[in-house]
Amino acid sequence: MLRTDGLRLAYPGQTLIDGLSIEFQPGQVWAMLGRNGSGKSTLLHALAALRQPEAGSVMLHDALVGNVSRRALGRQIGVLLQEETREFWGSVRDYVLLGRYPHARSLFGWSAEDERIAENEIEAWHLAGLCNRSFASLSGGERQRARVAALFAQRPAVYLLDEPLQHLDLAHQVAVLERLSIEARNGGAIVVMVLHDLLFAARYCNRFLLLFTEGRFSVGPADEALTAEHLGELYGFPLVLVEAGSERLFLPARRSGGMTHV
Amino acid sequence: MSRAAGIVLLSLIAVISVVAGLAAGSVPITIAKLFYALVQPGGDAVSDIVWKLRLPRVLAAFSCGALLALAGTLMQVLLRNPLADPYVFGISGGAALGVMFGMLVGARAFAQTGLGLAGAVTASALVFGLSLRAGNWNPYRLLLTGVVVAAGLNALLSLILVLAPQTAVKGMLYWLMGDLGYAGNPLPAFAVLAVLFVVAMPFAAAMNVLALGRMKARSLGVAVGSIELLLFGVAAVAAVTAVLIGGTVGFVGLIVPHLVRLMGFADHRWLLPGSVLVGGGFLTLADTVARSAWAPLQFPVGVLTALLGVPILLLLLARRNNDVAH
Numbered sequence: 001m002l003r004t005d006g007l008r009l010a011y012p013g014q015t016l017i018d019g020l021s022i023e024f025q026p027g028q029v030w031a032m033l034g035r036n037g038s039g040k041s042t043l044l045h046a047l048a049a050l051r052q053p054e055a056g057s058v059m060l061h062d063a064l065v066g067n068v069s070r071r072a073l074g075r076q077i078g079v080l081l082q083e084e085t086r087e088f089w090g091s092v093r094d095y096v097l098l099g100r101y102p103h104a105r106s107l108f109g110w111s112a113e114d115e116r117i118a119e120n121e122i123e124a125w126h127l128a129g130l131c132n133r134s135f136a137s138l139s140g141g142e143r144q145r146a147r148v149a150a151l152f153a154q155r156p157a158v159y160l161l162d163e164p165l166q167h168l169d170l171a172h173q174v175a176v177l178e179r180l181s182i183e184a185r186n187g188g189a190i191v192v193m194v195l196h197d198l199l200f201a202a203r204y205c206n207r208f209l210l211l212f213t214e215g216r217f218s219v220g221p222a223d224e225a226l227t228a229e230h231l232g233e234l235y236g237f238p239l240v241l242v243e244a245g246s247e248r249l250f251l252p253a254r255r256s257g258g259m260t261h262v
Numbered sequence: 263m264s265r266a267a268g269i270v271l272l273s274l275i276a277v278i279s280v281v282a283g284l285a286a287g288s289v290p291i292t293i294a295k296l297f298y299a300l301v302q303p304g305g306d307a308v309s310d311i312v313w314k315l316r317l318p319r320v321l322a323a324f325s326c327g328a329l330l331a332l333a334g335t336l337m338q339v340l341l342r343n344p345l346a347d348p349y350v351f352g353i354s355g356g357a358a359l360g361v362m363f364g365m366l367v368g369a370r371a372f373a374q375t376g377l378g379l380a381g382a383v384t385a386s387a388l389v390f391g392l393s394l395r396a397g398n399w400n401p402y403r404l405l406l407t408g409v410v411v412a413a414g415l416n417a418l419l420s421l422i423l424v425l426a427p428q429t430a431v432k433g434m435l436y437w438l439m440g441d442l443g444y445a446g447n448p449l450p451a452f453a454v455l456a457v458l459f460v461v462a463m464p465f466a467a468a469m470n471v472l473a474l475g476r477m478k479a480r481s482l483g484v485a486v487g488s489i490e491l492l493l494f495g496v497a498a499v500a501a502v503t504a505v506l507i508g509g510t511v512g513f514v515g516l517i518v519p520h521l522v523r524l525m526g527f528a529d530h531r532w533l534l535p536g537s538v539l540v541g542g543g544f545l546t547l548a549d550t551v552a553r554s555a556w557a558p559l560q561f562p563v564g565v566l567t568a569l570l571g572v573p574i575l576l577l578l579l580a581r582r583n584n585d586v587a588h
Contacts, residue, residue, distance in 0.1 A: 050477055074483025085475045087342065090528035094470070101471050102483035107464050108531055134528075154482070 002158055002190055006056035009042050016042055018215035026188040029181055031201040034211035040194040041082055044160050048079045074102030078156030082163050084147055088135040092146050095135045096122055099153035121149040140167040148176055161193040177204040198250045202226055210234050265532045272539040279543035283320035283550040288557035322445035322507050323549040324542035325452050327514050329504040331541020334515030336497035339469045340490055341401040348501035348515035350408040355415030356385025357505040362422045362434055375506055382502040440511030440564025442549050454503045458496050465489055469530040511564045513571035514545055524578045
């Protein structure tokens, strides 16, 4: 279980989040929503112990994340950063294998299990035909798939993802979200992700953290968090609710300047 | 070609370069005579040439090249910059300033080495200190600080060259180009190389992860700060040692890691030993050519590493098939 207690995150002259106390439970899939610069990535970094909070604490199984060794954290928390390197001198296979680094037992080679797990993820993310190519030569979407494959090869109990769908085509976006819900539902994983797509957030997440400006936030399940009024305030843009079957879609309200199809 | 077979091949090339370095020179020695002199030291002139002149020189060249390649490989991954070389901390400028000052005031060779060491340590401490002082340091600040400090040191070097008497300038220029003519006993350098290699190798796997960036590496379980500090230390000691043996030999530390990567060794567990072997072999061959091709005239080896290194790198870059990593 991952927990924050009175968490405060701030930059000089700007408070992003203040007094955040949440318990992230196994099996939950969280969507973190908010405007640009509202502190979504900063909070994700704090959860992953990649950033020291200004006040409060982040606990993983009742231990302060800052006190857990990097290696032990690496086995339990997997992070997909919003911006990861494009420069990597090795092949796609080398890259995916690095997801196994926190589990590696030998300093000088990978175990058969590491190789097998990486190979499975390479297959799952349709990278088999690319796995001997240099990572740097991939397209943006292919690179994102390799990052996702490395993350799943890491087999963490907590997934922290910053805009995991960027650059991916529609089928792979859905594949990432489906896999994450399976890891949460069947594997008891905790998933926390920054998303900008309200449809996918509503469809695949069961908990929502809305980050407003000036340190305010709200937390809740779908029926509380996802209302047109709430989301309109969150993004500073009017939204309209459209019911499609059992699903509720939030569309940006039409303003002048759009195309008129005749 | 498997990676293990590749390393065996590189070892073989390194041995061949050493043998070539022992055989070639102003007095050519046949392989048979060379072998005889090596197993039966003492007595004749050939044995004296091999044991007293060539072996120390060849071993100095090998250790110098290996140290530069090791430092270059480490700097490139630590700074995540393919243009990083062993001298980014102002090590070359600092050492050069110390040695040039020693030459200017007519200090003895031993004192010159001491001054060079002091200069290199001062310069690298300055660069590292300045970029650490700002707190949350990053590779870019380190690189930029190094470039700026090196520029300042270069200005001071030019001043010394202007002030120096005509007779001393040639020796200074040889040193600045990189010249193994003054190399002494190579064994201390080999000891340094062995220790640094043994210290760095256990972190080779972590270096692969470090290449992904500091934050990602941390999330994958690498204790980034302490490992980076240790490896910067290793790279700095390697660079200082190399500079004290052969002056500021250029291009080896920059080009050799790229050469080895282009051979298919991107994984640092193979890249480090590969770079050490290729760096040593490359500088040994270059020095052999520099001192024997136009004998009795001897060129500073730095001229040759540049003349050989530039076209090799350009050729490899042009031929590089971006689609195939192995």
